[in-house]
Structures are given as C-alpha cells and as structure tokens.
Amino acid sequence: MKTTNLTAILVASTSLYVAAPTAAQAEELVLYCSVQEEWCRAMSEAFERETGIEVLMTRRSSGETFAQLAAEAEQPRGDVWWGGTGDPHLQAAQEGLTEEYQSDELANLQDWAVRQAETANYRTVGIYAGGLGFGYNSDLVEENPPACWADLLDERFADDVQVANPNSSGTSYTMLATMVQLMGEEEAFEYLATLHNNISQYTQSGSAPIRAAATGETAIGIVFMHDAVAQTVQGAPIVAVAPCEGTGYEVGSMSIIAGGPNPDSARMFYDWALTPEAQEIGAANNSFQIPSNMNAATPEAAPRLEDITLIDYDFALYGSSEERTRLLERWDADIGSLSQ
C-alpha cells in the first residue's frame, strides 16, 4: 500500500517536471499600445495570425504609458511601445527606458520618420504622422465656423471646447508645444488661460474630445486631424479644421522597451510593424494617419501634410526631458489650477 502511494507520487511529480517546461515556452509579446483601441486590436490580431506569437496588449495614452515605463524601470514588464505622439517616446529614449535598434526597413521610411529615429539615437522610430487641428460639430456650429486658433476664444464657444490634459495625453502636449512655438511662451500661456474659459473638461485620452463632439456633448474638440476625420468617415457631423495660423504635427513612434521579457518577439514585431502591409492596417480600422513606409498607401481620407500650414516643429527640444517636464509643470501651475 505504502509503496504504491509513493510510486504514484513519484510518477506524478516527474510528469510535472517534464510537462512544465514545454508549457512555459509559448511565445508572447507584451505590447503597450497608444493609438485608438480599434487599431491596437487589429495590429495585435494581425501579428498573432502572422507569427503565432500571442500578443498581450494594453492601451493607454502616451503620457500614461511613459509614466508606466518610468515606474516599471526596475523590472520592465512590457516589450514594445507602439504608437502615440513622438515626444514621450523621445523622452523615454533620453532616459534610457528604451532600447536602440535599427530595422532593415529603415531605408524605406519617410524623412520625418528617419529623423525621429536619428534624434533618439535609434531608440525610437516614426511609424506615422498627422497634423494637429480641431474638429467641430456642424449641427451645433452652423454659422461662421471656426478656422483659426484665435476663433476658439470666441465667447459663443463658452464651455463648449474640449481638449485633453497635456499631462496624460501626447495630443494635448503637442498642442502645448505647438502654441509655444507658434506664439512664444508667454503669449502661448496667455492664450491657453483665455481658452480655459471655454474649456468644459480636460479629458484623459487625447481623442476623447472629438468623440464627445461627435455625440454633441461638446461643440469643438482639439485633436489630431486624422482623429477628426475618422469621426467624419463614421458618419458623425464633424468637420476637421487645419488652423489658419499654422499648426504642429506629431510623428507617431514605436520603441522597444529596454530589458523587456521577450526581446526576440519585440524585434520581430518592430520589423513587422514597419512593413507596408502592417502600416496599411490603420486605414482599415478608422485611423487615417500618414504611414511612414514610403511603399504603404496613404489612406484616401487622410489629411495630407502638404495641405496644412506646418510649423517647423522642434522635436529634439520639445521631446527632451527637461523641456517637457518644465512646460508641464508650468501648465499645472498656470492652467491646471484655474477654477472651472
């Protein structure tokens, strides 16, 4: 009796020893995604189908993801940070949170995407671009639609404009940096303080304002123009506007997280995400950014950078840790603390 029991235990435990290693070898990729959830999902699924690697994806705003990388620096839990405005990616590169990697696809990328990679010593790379602007709800704003940044200060839009909080959203930080470059810092903060009277809410996610405008919860949402176009394409009464004074733009970026748990899968994803096929997934999922691979088709509805008055956005300066922290602190002090 005793021996049989012992044998049984022995057999059971050896089988455990043998079975366990195979189970642990399933390939995975932990993806931190900072674009629209819809697009994140489609990318994860496409990569899973292509390679059989299981993708564990979380979507968070780029500012939040940056904070997460900083918080997890001791024990990184993510592999790739894909999407989101370039500034926090550059800051992460500067702080050594992301890893240097040069993909073979680099030769096929647009200038601005390669420049982004060079600025960061190849710790990040551009994957798409899009201009900053705003969208208004044409049911709510019937006459005299706003065409310039200055128009947003109009009293008729009191409590009717939404923009994200620049602390959490890269979109909103791009707006802050754009204003500073367009007007000069003092004037920019004066403008934002005046605009504050018209702001109903600073959202967490960068594209939430345009979604609110689409349902009519607010009249105007300050977002990237491709986010506004996405709403129009889906049938919402949204008109995208490229402000007349000129505007900034983002270079959406991708970085490999330093010390992540699955470095091989990370590189595989990185290379794959720069291919034309992977970059065309966006357009099929209501995301109308301009892809960075020259061989990828630019979506029909995408707002072309050529049609927008663009400022010469200084990515190196405004993506630097010091400048970003300083501007955000000033925003907290001057704008964030104002009464609503």
Add this chain to the structure above:
Amino acid sequence: MTLKLTSDRAGIAWLGLLALSLVAFPWYKGAPIWQGPAASALSEGMSGHGWLWPLIAIVVALGAATFTRKWQQSNIALWLTLGAMFLYLWQGFAVGLRGPSQAWVGGVFEAAADGQTGLGWGGFLAGAALVGLLSDLIASRGFCRGERFASFCITAIVAALTAFVFFPILKLGLAAFVDTDGNLALGTFWARITAPDLWGLNCLVGGGRCGVVINTVILGVLSATLATLLGLALALLVNRTDFRMKRALRAISILPIITPPFVVGVAIILLFGRTGLVTSGVADLLDVRPGRWVYGLPGILIAQVLAFAPVTFLVLLSTLEAINPTLEEAARTLGAKSMKTFRSVTWPLLRPGLAAAFLLAFIESLADFGNPIVLGGGYEVLSIKIFFAVVGARYDLGNAATLAMILLALTLIAFWLQMRWMGNKSYVTVTGKSDAGLASPLPGVLKIGVFAVVLPWVIFTLAVYIIIVTGGFVTDVGRWDLTPTFQHIVTAFRFEFEDGLQLYGSAWDSMMTTLWVAALAAPLTTLIGILTAWLVARQDFAGRRAFEFGTMLSFAIPGTVVGVSYVAAFNVPPVDITGTAAILIICFVFRNMPVGMRAGLAALAQIDRSMEEASQTMGAGGLTTLRRVVLPLIKPAVFTALVYSFVTAMTAVSAVIFLVSARHNMATAYIMGRVEAGEYALAIAYSAVLMIVMIVCVVVIQGIVGTRKLGRRKELQGKGQVPEPAE
C-alpha cells in the same frame, strides 16, 4: 493507511516541510519549480547569498532540538522558532532588488550589491511552514486549549492578515513620508498634506473650486443624505403600506449589486448628457440651449444615490421591522393622530437605523471610483486623484500615499462614529413580551410623499437598465443611431475554428481572467471567512476581540487605498507579485473575507453549541466537527459568502484598477478603458454579457452548495394543518 498527526508528529511534519523548502525548492521567484535543489536557499547560500545562512543555521538548530524530550513544550524550541521567523523576514528585507537596504549588510556580504529578487516557491513554502510550526508549538503550550487545528487556523489567518492587510498599509504610510528619490522627507509630506488644492474652501464662500478633500466630503454627505431618504421611502413603502409590488421592488433593489461599474454612469450620460434623451427633450420644450449640467457633482450624485439606495433600504427595512408595534398601538390608543405617532414614536426609534444607513452610504461614497471617473468632469474627488497619481502621467507614489492616508482617515472616522452612535443608547424594542400589536399605518401626507419619491426612482431605474440591456445591440447608442446590430458583441467575443478554437475578440482575455480570478477567489474567501467566524464564535483564545477587530478593519479600508498599498508593498522583494493573477486573488480574498465572516457569525449564532459538543464528546477533532456538523448547518451563510465574493470579484474596480496588467486584465478595467475612449456601445454590450454570466454563475453556485436540510417534519410546520396519518 491512516497517518494521524498526533502530538509530536505534527511538529515534526512542519519542521520537515521547512527543511524541504530550504533545500528542495527554488527559493527565488522566476526559477521554475522543476529546478528544485539547484536553486534552493541552500545552494543560493553557498553561491554567495550569505544572508540566507543564519536562517538555515537556526533551522538546523531546531532540528537538533527535536531530539530532546518534550521538545514541543520547551522554551528553546519556541525561541528558536521565533528567531527563525525573524531571520526569515530579515533575509527578505535586508537585500533589495538593486542592493542591500542597509550599508552594513553590503559590507558583510559582497553579493548583496547585486540584489535579490522576490521570494519564490521555496520562500513562500518556508513562510507557511514557519507559521505551522509556531501554531503547533503554542498549541502544545495550551493555546486554544491545545486544539491544534484551531491554533493553526488562528496563526495562519493572523499571519495572512499581517502580510496582506497591515503590512501594505504600513508600507503605504511610510511611502507618504518619502520623496521621489526614496529619502525621508517630512517637509515634502507637510507640503503635500497642506496643499491648497486639498483643503480650499472657495466653493463655499462663493466662486472658485474647493479642495479635493472638501469635495469628497461634500459629495459624501449629500449622497448619503439623499440615499438615506430614498431608502427610508422605500422601506416605509414596503413595511407600512399595502403597496402590492413589494417583491418587484426588492428585486429591482438587488440590481445595482450585479451591475458592473461605469455602465450606470454611461446610461446617465445618455439620459442627461447634453445630447441625452431627457436633456434635449426638456431643452426643446423650454426652447433653451441644452447644457452640460450633469458632469460634476449632480451627475455623480444621481449615480451614487441610485447605487446606494438599496443598501440604505435594506438597513432601514430591518430597523422598521424590528420596531415593536405595541408602542405605536399604545400611542394610537392614547389618542395620538397618525402623524403625531410617527413623529414622536416611530421616528425616534428609527434614528439608529438612519444613522447606520447614512454612515454606510457615506463610506461607500468615499470609496466610490467608477461614478466620479465617468461623470466627474472637473469635479475632483480623492479616489480619482489617487488613481491619477499612480496611473496618470505624473507617477508620484508619495503623493498617492498621502492622499490615500487622508481617505483612510475619513473612512475610519465614519466607522468610529457609527460604532459610537450605535453603541451608547438603548433602542431595544424587541423583548420577550408579546408584540402582537398592529403597526400604525403611514399618515396620508407621508404616504403621498413616499410615492412621490419612489415612483420617479422606479421609472429612472427602469430607464437606466433598458439602456444597459439594449445599448450594446444598436449601432451607436451615443448618437442615438438605433439600428440593431451584433457588431459590438462580435468585436468583443469573436472566435474562429482553425486548428482548434481561436479567440480573437478583444474582450476574451479580460473575460477569462475575470472568471478565473473570481472562481478561485470566491471559495478561498468563503473558506477563510467562515473559518474566521467559527474561530471567533466557537473558540476561546487570548486576543479574540483584537482578532475580530483586525478582520473587520480590512473591510473598512477603501478599495483605492488597498490598491495603492498593494502597489507600494508588493512591487519589490521580498513579496514581488505585482502583475500576477495571485495579487488579484489575494486582494479579493482579504477585502471580501469579512463579509463571509459576518454571514458565518450570524448563522452560527442561531446554532446551539450542544451539537458540536456532542460531536467532540464522541471523539471528533476540531476539523471533523467543523466539516461534518457545523458546515452543513450553515449552508445559507456559505452560499451568501460565495455569491458575494464571486459577484464582487467580477464587478469590483477601485482596488483592481491598480493591479491589472497586460497579462492579467480584468473585465472592469477593460470596460473603463472603453468608456474613457467613448466606445459606449462596446462597454454596454460587455456589461450586459457580464451580468448574464453572473446570474448563471449564481445559479450554478446555488446548485453546488445546495440547501440546508434540517430534519424537521414538514407536516407539522406552519399553517395549522391536521397531520395526515402515516401510511
């Protein structure tokens, strides 16, 4: 083969397990269990981790002590065990992830500079074995009248509570006094706690925004007042009128408990938002511009009152039912009008119930996270602020800890007030004397008032739930595009068959994790809760009061605070378990365990001890008595505990939101992301599916637990029928 763990064998077994954990299992996390001895504490110690030697040495000494006579009663064994526990803790805390935590440790052990990771299989097993050994030794010295099983349960529960409730809170308290670089900084703490955006009173003196603490208290007081009034109206309606749909009313009031968070907020936006059904209707009628009034205090208030009214209703209903009707009858007989009776008899007797209901709702409002984040607009409350200090772009654990401490203090004050209020006065009306009187009917004016409050509530609740049920199955409920579609369900729960089942829907991961976590947490919670109840009610041991109080304390801590404290405590060695499913399960077990305990206590109070005594007289041990006698008798309590912990694990959000990771995402965290991104339809569809899953699971639990079978003869009970002659 029956191996009885009698007297000294149990001690030897624990010691053997301890030795095994040191030599046969990987000590650190990350090393898979089949690496066995190669990664054990012994081999780690030999390869440079010298701070493990003292622990190994003392365990060897313990082994030697067992050869002495009556070693379990000896002081040497006890002191050696306590010493081993100390050294066990010391080896964990002496060396952190990146190096020694004190300079002298680095001086003595060179390898400490490389740091160590969190505990693994061996490490946790050693902890469990030490607890077991200690329980055995103190039982031999007479703790719990020598009852080994009870002694083990108490020691283990105290150890677990210390590790997973008190240690994190302590760590959080310390984090509040530390600046971003990890140095002690009282100045920073003072600056944080006196920050004007916490305590500002501008909104009360006209103009401007109030501080976040003031906001939280204002919201709590208003929401608790309104919820108590609504609860009172409902209770009066059910208990004091001839209203017919009482059962339906009770059913409706259960709904908020199984409703996932955020969806009620979304439904309120769809009704009262700027383009909401009600707002635009009223605006058209009055020809004014629709406003955004719902975002902020009004919106949160509506949602909270809706959510908390069932709680206050149940509290007040039981108070009303307990009022002895003879008192009211006496007042009527003495000539008082019904209004006078209500004012001078019923109302004063209701006061303790009102206070309890108010404070409960107040505490819930403090802890609420889901409603403020959806409907808050610019209105900031503590739970939200804590969340963004941890998850937002400005990661600042110190600030989050400070805010969490304030929130905890507010909650504890409310709890203390509740205890004090309930403790001092006597409201006893249920006595042994006859209470055959008739309760006085509600005065006419009040009756109209009650209906005027309840009717809108019923309509509103129905509207909210109609949106929740249908909103997921139309194209875009946010723009009132009501074309029926299954598109959202497909997005969330798509699957294909190609070499087996492939789950591509975006919600599968979180759904599976949630079900797993809930299914594992519920039985564990119930087990620990019921065990605790049994220990408190049936065992005599030193420190029983403190034990009971300690378990209740874990219930008083708001979820947001628990979440932050877990981040602060379990993100670093020795217990490095963030990002695992284990931390989610542990979090649920210790948050919900007091509910299981309360249910168990209530059930045990009804059962006479004599049956257990009979069992013990006939030679059964503590465990056997519990399993064969007590458990079958308290099945309803087991059911309550299981259902509550299961449902809470599926719908809780405030603590979980800090603990989810890409690998282990929970349904509520996923829904929150969808709401934030404005994908209302998807959020609603998922919530509807969750509610259905919950109902199915509750039915399954009912089937598994079964009902209590008391050996009573049915014919003799109730309705005074004449017993039929037996065939």
